[in-house]
Amino acid sequence: MxxxxxxxxxxxxxxxxxxxxxxxxxxxxxxxxxxxxxxxxxxxxxxxxxxxxxxxxxxxxxxxxxxxxxxxxxxxxxVTLVPEGRQLFPQMTVMENLELGGWLVPKAERASRIERVFADFPKLRERITQLAGTMSGGEQQMVAVARAMVCAxxxxxxxxxxxxxxPRMVDExxxxxxxxxxxxxxxxxxxxxxxxxxxxxxxxxxxxxxxxxxxxxxxxxxxxxxxxxxxxxxxxxxxxxxxxxxxxxxxxx
Structure with missing residues (x-):
């Protein structure tokens, strides 16, 4: 496409x-x-x-x-927007936040998209069970962008x-x-x-x-x-x- x-x-x-x-x-x-x-x-x-x-x-x-x-x-x-302030669900895990990005697509397609996201955001694969609200600001922003990418x-x-x-996280x-x-x-x-x-x-x-x-x-x-x-x-x-x-x-x- x-x-x-x-x-x-x-x-x-x-x-x-x-x-x-x-x-x-x-x-x-x-x-x-x-x-x-x-x-x-x-x-x-x-x-x-x-x-x-x-x-x-x-x-x-x-x-x-x-x-x-x-x-x-x-x-x-x-068209997908990642708003200022990230707007994650802090009491949900990284994986649960990512799954919401593909909630309206079939389960197999959602899983495939999340795998592609993990290839681009390898750090998140290590944090899939962590609550989003316990992450640093930079890590939360990464989850927010990754969730948007699950929308393809x-x-x-x-x-x-x-x-x-x-500064280091800004560069990343x-x-x-x-x-x-x-x-x-x-x-x-x-x-x-x-x-x-x-x-x-x-x-x-x-x-x-x-x-x-x-x-x-x-x-x-x-x-x-x-x-x-x-x-x-x-x-x-x-x-x-x-x-x-x-x-x-x-x-x-």
Whole structure:
């Protein structure tokens, strides 16, 4: 099955009368795409809107077809979100948490998927009987990503996977995200660890106050002043290397 290709045009979303995202347009190609921005920029709102957790306006196309707006239908279409905070069942074992990821598929298929997950997350095989709530933050995040992979997603969305983790665990989790993308699952990741996220990503976008202010190949974006400006909360008043690259790329398309 081909990797997922997501196109978002004019996305609007928020909470009640408060609009957080305004006319957001971007594309998630096969590979790993990262959304960067300061706290309050609307990154989590974006993922929640794409996953059907809050109402949205605009157009969201998955492989050219309009993406459903109800979460269970979105999951059925192969889109899975690992939310910020992991949201595991702490009083259940690692194995029980993983089994929930494939609850709706036949038992044999679920077992096969879990075996594939253990190949990617060998540390979890050693912890299958451990209660999820007794694990470290990094280990819990690993279980959360592994559970999502049991769903066999075509598009995996990760919300701040490195939040609150030690540097070594951050490196390990971002490397896992890269491997997942290389294995054929399209990955859309929201991250605050700018340098490390751009080091593993193919493309990046910068979100500020509910609007995209820059985009481009990750390597070019890493060298752009717009990253510093977005994280300091300053308005970008000059053309950036990444923005130039994005315009050239668009013109060449």
């Amino acid at each position: 081909a990797p997922a290709h997501l196109k978002v045009r004019g996305l609007r979303a928020g909470y009640g009368p408060f609009l957080v995202l305004r006319d957001v347009t971007f594309e998630v190609k096969p590979g790993l795409t990262v959304i960067l921005g300061p706290n309050g920029a609307g990154k989590t709102t974006l993922l929640r809107a794409l996953n059907g957790l809050i109402p949205r306006g605009g157009e969201v196309l998955l492989d050219g077809e309009e993406l459903a707006e109800k979460t269970h239908e979105i999951v059925r279409n192969g 997603p075509r598009l995996l969305m990760l919300d701040e996977p490195s939040l609150g983790l030690a 989790l971002l490397a896992i995200a890269r491997r997942i993308a290389d294995a054929g699952t399209t990955v859309l990741m929201v991250e605050q660890n700018v340098k490390k996220a751009l080091a593993v990503a193919d493309r990046g976008y910068v979100l500020e106050r509910g609007a995209l202010v820059a985009s481009g190949p990750a390597k070019l974006l890493a060298r752009s002043t717009v990253i510093r400006e977005a994280y300091l909360g300053a308005a970008s008043s000059e053309t950036t290397t990444a923005a130039d690259a994005a315009r050239r790329e668009k013109a060449a398309a």
